[in-house]
Amino acid sequence: MDHFLTPGDWGLALVQTLLFLAGAPLLAAWIRRVKSRLQNRRGPPLTQSYRDLRKLFAKEAMVADTASVLFRAAPYVVFGSTLVAASVVPLLAVSLPTAAVADVIVLVGFLALARFFLALAGMDVGTAFGGMGASREMLVSALAEPAMLMAVFTLAMSAHSTNLSSMVQFNLDAGLVLRPSFLFALLGLLLVAVAETGRIPIDNPATHLELTMIHEAMILEYSGRHLALMEWASQLKLMLYGVLIVNVFLPWGIATDTGMASLAQGLLALVAKLLLLGLLLAVAETVLAKMRLFRAPHYLNLAFLLTLLGLFSHVILETGA
Amino acid sequence: MNLPLPLLPAGLAVLAALASAGVSLLANRRHSLLRLLAMPLLVLSGIAAVFAGIEVLLSGVVVATQLPLGLPWLPWQVRFDALSGFFLALIGLVTTSVALYGPGYVRQYEHGKHSLTALGGFTGLFVAGMQMVVLADDAFMFMVAWEVMSLSSYFLVTFEHEHPANRRAGFLYLLMAQVGALCILAGYGVLAWSGGGFTFIAMRGAALSGGWASVAFALALLGFGMKAGLVPVHVWLPEAHPVAPSHISALMSAVMLKVAVYGFIRFSFDLLGDVQWGWGVAVLLLGSISALMGVLYALMQHDLKRLLAYHSVENIGIVFIGLGLSMIFAGSGQPLLAALALVAALYHTINHAIFKALLFLGAGAILHAAHEQDMEQMGGLLKRMPWTGLFFLVGCISIAALPPFNGFVSEWLTFQAALQAWALENGVLRSLIPIAAALLALTGALAAACFVKVYGVSFLGRARSRHAQHAREVSTGMRAGQGLLALFCLLLGVMPTAFLSLINGIPTALLGVGLSHATEHGWLWLTPIHPSVASYSAPLVLTGLLLAWGISSLWLRRGKLRRVRSCEAWDCGFSTPNARMQYTATAFSQPFRRVFGLLFRVEEHVSRLEDGSQKHELHVSDRAWELLYAPVGRWVTRASALVGRLQTGHVRGYLGWTLGTLLVLLWIIS
């Protein structure tokens, strides 16, 4: 597969990864800002996330004396894995060498790896909250996994591929086709994304109410650059899901060649789509309340049901036989 | 007797294992014999087995011969082909590491009242039996080797027979092994009956009607499934595996179950021949159920070895999912996809063998160093046993199917196979298979959760008991055994293409088509169907991860940033946290218990003790018991009581029976 090794493509891949890094805090900040607007607050400026990160990076890291070496390694692992995951998602252009290196299932694998170490880090210090957070995080993700995979399957079965580039390409070539399966898959994937990125109604990134937090409970003991990495990683994850959804289901505008113009157009399209999605999410988070942990299964069952319907409608309606 | 080349090392392997058993006979006299001679012989046997297996896989030859043993008109037939080679290598690899690990571990028995002869002798027989099973080419030798394997492992399970639990486990194990063996025997009987002979050659030629083929298949599925530990005939497994000495548990869980998988593949793909897709559906369902139930039950355990045993059920389930897919594809005329699924199953087979052995050895190391098998008593071991901790982490990541280790690759291949369901004519199958795959995804995620729990509770946090506090790193040999396996976890995770091209001969032999296109784009790229469909480049993934980790850490730990201040845990500023405040394994799994509650029998009650403190009891047990096993037991007991009632003790009654029989027979004859 030599054509995957053209330096140009790799350069583009690198650029896209960097864009991810740069964009992730922005998206988070945007959502936060829109939310506060909706709550009639002014809210922090869009640059706030960057400031936070810079501040944290400058601070000295505190590590609990009970923590083991894993506690200090985890942030790098989590951040690195999430970053690599992000690097395989087509951001501006369709053709992406990294998409061939790791398809969508591997992407899920990367995120799982990050989550694995995040949860371990949560348990490492040996506090009650860390374990609680780890346990809940693993439960939620476990329940989200099948729905996620079902959605991926529905797409993959239409696109006959699990390679993200090919999937996007397929949807581009197909043009505007109304597939019930895609509708269901999209809805399901949205629910999953919300759960996976720890947003309301599953988790609340803003809370430190002991008994309600999941993600926060795991990174409770982190500080300084470690905390920064963890935060950054979760922002990356949020953006990753966003890009995944918008680029796979509504690929229009994404660059099909590596010309500057089309790349720029792709960037514009992406920003527009992401802003829209962020807006949606913010609205949702404003109108919804966080659920009890044991309502989460129902929520995720709904997601699974949707994706399952997506699959069925694919099998029954779209291919017949 | 002159053996063709690949058979030579194979024979050497078997002989070395037997020799190890032989020298152990004297181990009760000289205790060190076990460490100094028996175990090295096992290492030799293992290495020879690996060599033989790789030899036959590379050369692609099929060698056969006869041994002057067995029945007069049916000498033991030995046949060594790619499939046998693969499994022999697998056995050898695990045996080697176990035997490296063994000497350090068995030291603790040298001053007990246990018979080292029994330990060493039956270990050798066990290994030899397993090796002979994969070499057998007729039903008689197969059954003999098979039962030798079961019987010797039974003696190993009951090795520490003072505990009633171990005796019960051993009995249950042997009973189910026997029942399974009888089913297998019946299956072979059906084949031999139509094939005219108990040699596998004759059976391959058997022309069975579809019905009888299905009967034979069902018998084989039951028999081999019982040994492999498929739900619902798995109940012996979580009882028997944990109570054996840990290196034996490793052998049983990692290798013996695989021998059952071998038997199943040999029987259904090789001997039965033309596979029906209906069988595949059955296998797929059983596999999915086993995978899910296995991992759920595992989540509920807090005894480390028991938990690992339940994970064997899960992984066997995954293997059978692959096999089921392969059968479905093969049965509906998609040999290429069938080959893909089969390879995925085989890949997971060897992966599970390696990381499960690694984990059991790790558990053994903990047991050896901290004398604890209950996770609630562990904690903070990573600081005290860094090497074991590292290797165990590798095992956890692998079994949780996370990149870049081996467990992920096989699950990825299984998913890829499942994703090709669209190629099937039958719409029901097209929608059934993805659901099975979704279950597989759920299983994987739950496994990850389970091993977060395992590693977090046992190796991280604070020590929960004095034992755990004073644990010390284990001996070099024991570390070497684990290290070898950990290394292979990584290798198989990074070098799938090499491995695939190595075992390519198996699908070629069984299904007629190879999987060469999966590796034709160079060692870097794994493309199971076609580059445009899916591709995975493990080496690049590893590089990417290392780059990301490396760069980020280098960049952030430069200069004064490197410093970290050590302080007390914050914990939201509550009172100083202590070991008792940590999340326990039971607490960790509580949400899962609640969400999946109806699948277990959960008995939970809180009782207040007289000193005012409260006592919380929790029992989570298999539903399989009251649904399947209790009734059978009751039936047999009732029947035997009925028969016992005949023996009244009245001689006149007995005479009456005689008279009655006589009259009835006379009436019949006239």
Added chain:
Amino acid sequence: MNLEQLSLLDQAIFVLAALALLASFSLLAQTRLTAAIHSFAWQGVMVALVTTLVALSGIHHLYVSALLTLSLKSLLIPWMLHRLVRRLDMESEAESIGHPTLLVLAGAGLVIFCYWVALPIERLDMISTRNVIAVSLAIVVLGLWMMVARRRVVTQVLGFMSMENGLFLAAVASTRGMPLVVELGVAFDVLVAAILFGVFFFHISESIETLDVDLLNRLNEREE
């Protein structure tokens, strides 16, 4: 065929066989031990007579077996049993039988059954006295039936011995006697058996007071 065509000898044999059958019926119904022993002795006499009668028709080794039968079945064994009964003072004892009539009726039924079984044998025409087979079979089965029905050790022995009588009768009447060596062996066995019975009476009466076999039921598999 009908009786007239037969020689007096054979007719006599038939009469004696019938009497032997009668003897086993009386054994079956007889409640008092001594009387039972007597009827057993008489049965032995019948068998011995039949043997001699057959021997008259030129099979000389049968004289020996006739002698054996007489001495064993009608003298020695009854005498031993008498002695034992007296030793264990049970002469006056009478065993209570539940339903004597039923017992006898069942016996009659058995006789008919035996006849039905023996019919095909008698069809093959060979020797005149083959009809006796049915009778002897009946005696054997009645002996067994007696052992089932009666509870006393002694009565069981009697039943056993009358079975032997039936066998002798069958051998003699249907096949003109077995080869001598066999006859001797059988007789020897019967003798030893009789002695052993004697031994056992004492052991049993030592272990359990009475000689009621229904009390010999320690060894059983009933789950209490």
Added chain:
Amino acid sequence: MGSPFSALLVTVFTPLAGVALLAVVRTLSVAGWLNLGLTVLEFMASLALASAVAYGGDLTAHSFHIDALNVYLVVLTTFIGMTTAIFSRPYMAQVCAEGRITRQRMQLYHAMFQGFQFTMLLALTTDNLGVLWVAVEGATLATVLLVSLYRTPESVEAAWKYFILCGVGIALALFGTVLVYFAAQQVLADPEQGLTWSVLHASAAQLDPTVLGIAFVFLLVGYGTKVGLVPMHFWLPDAHSEGPTPVSAVLSGLLLNVALYALLRLKMLADPALANGSSPAIAGHLMMAFGLVSFVVGSLSLQRRHNIKRMFSYSSIEHMGLMTFAFGMGGPLATFAGLLHMLVHSLTKSAIFVTVGHATHIAGTQTIEHIRGLIHTQPGVGWGLLLGVAAIAGFPPFGIFASEFLVIAATMASWPWLSVILLSGLAIAFAGLFGNVQPMVYGAAPENQAAVKANMLPVVVHLLLVLWLGLAIPALLANWLNQVTVLIAGEGVL
């Protein structure tokens, strides 16, 4: 021992001389050794006889008839007699020392042991059905006093039941024999030959089917009682459990075999005769039915027993049932399997009873619940019992697996659905055996248990032989069994 016949005479009549000799020898130790010596002599003689027959072919003279079938059983009988004598010498000496039996009963024991051997060998070697009957009856008489040797109420009761049931059964067998004689006289030129098996076998086809049918029923019930076929088996557990252990060993290892042998010989007569009757294969079918019922009842009776020796006698019932089933099925494969099973079962079962003898001595009781942790008390006995049970339960590499494998194979070929019963029966039997034995062997030993002086040589030898047979059947034996198969089933397997 020049001519085979003299070897035969030595084999058969040494024990008879032994009876006379041991009846007079007063000193017990001498008697014990003498008994052993005699059995060794018998074994040697039987080997000589075997080799003579193997090379010289069948031997029929003076109403003795030796062919492959019975010479193989003769060797087996003398061999097990010898090993049992090896075991019984110290064992019975200890019993006597404990004062459980008197000196003259010891004398009786030794004499009757030889007497039993004599009747067994006579029954095996004779050519005359009448003598066969006499010998089998004699075997009952010889052993009945041995069963009641301890004179406990239980043993007396057991002996009485044994005596009565087998006596009645044998009486019925005699009636059957008479009928055979009767039928023979219709066809044979010389009526005196009417009980000579070899003659009858030659002209079996002309015998009248109906008579033979009825005769076979009587013989089946009669000899079947001694084989221990359900429902005539009730004497067997009692006799085995109450008699001294060596007696249990020979009863299980030899007597049942000989009775089955008699049944087999008569089936060989009945089959050709019945072939031209209304129901040709009735004899075989009856045997199959009895065998299967006994097999199932035996395996069910193995569950949750309380007396260890009773349990193993039930296992004997089970295995005899299996053999009867195999022989009833006929056909070369089944017959070969039955013969092999006879061999391995006798070896294993007698070995087990020897071990059980030691175990009961160690624990001082036969109650399973009170025998615990044998492996700790005396590893030799514990492992012996465990491995013996593994062998009898049909685990490879022990020989019983081979024969059961063949039986199942034969069943699969001709009666596929019956194999379901066989397989489940085997599983149930296994569950019973191990469920009872494992607690006795494993776990902690009660303090009152003490190791005893046990001579495990017979056990080791037997188990090694069984192991060997399971791994590879030596060509000599294979050909031998094949000859027998040819003799019985008309065609061989090799």
